[in-house]
Amino acid sequence: MKISVNTVDQMHQLGAKIGAQLKPSDVVVLTGDIGSGKTVLTQGIASSLGLSDITSPTFVISRIHKGKPNFIHIDAYRLLDSSLSNFTDLDFESYLPNSIFVIEWGAPFVATLTDQYLDIKITQGENENSRNLEVTAVGQRWQGFNL
Incomplete structure (x- = not known):
């Protein structure tokens, strides 16, 4: 499905809509240029889980926000050219049953966690603040998913 947003607020609200439909073991993969x-989409997702103060884990790779469920935000950008031999070395799969994952730049790694995920690609829209999102539901879990 294709969605366009025109403001930061709309991106946040879209994230909250997505987050309201997530449950433990769900994985959302985000791909898009820096900025x-x-x-912002991740912050919206987290807000629906009652979390705030979500920042990008660019330099620490991941942030685990404890809760029921846990919310794990990963920025895998630095892993793309890393000497780290395998995403599985980070042991995220042990958190999967009790966590919701959002993985920025996660397309090359998601298969190590699951074969069912929500894939969201974000591109620049027609003006400075607009963005186009292509949302692809992968796997049985996402059958009937709608925004």
């Missing part, structure tokens, strides 16, 4: 709104 495209991945973190």
